Amino acid sequence: MQREHLINKLIKENTQLNEELNLLKLNLKDKKTKQTRSIPIRFYLNDKIIRLVKRCIEKLKEKDPISGWFVYLLSITGCRGVE
Incomplete structure (x- = not known):
């Protein structure tokens, strides 16, 4: 039971x-x-913004080489947030 x-x-x-x-x-x-x-919706960079980012990276490389090269490496690897 x-x-x-x-x-x-x-x-x-x-x-x-x-x-x-x-x-x-x-x-x-x-x-x-x-x-x-x-x-979120993807954000694609146009040619004008890409050129502006490249110019800013070159200026940053002149002022602070270490940070400039770091940002440059991030940009060529396609890391978001570089712009």
């Missing part, structure tokens, strides 16, 4: 935990879809 009662109790607890797990998974999926919507 006690075993049956214990087994029934464990089965009920298992089903409750499965339901909670399913709810948590659904909430997690909702959060993922909301995050993908908030991706």
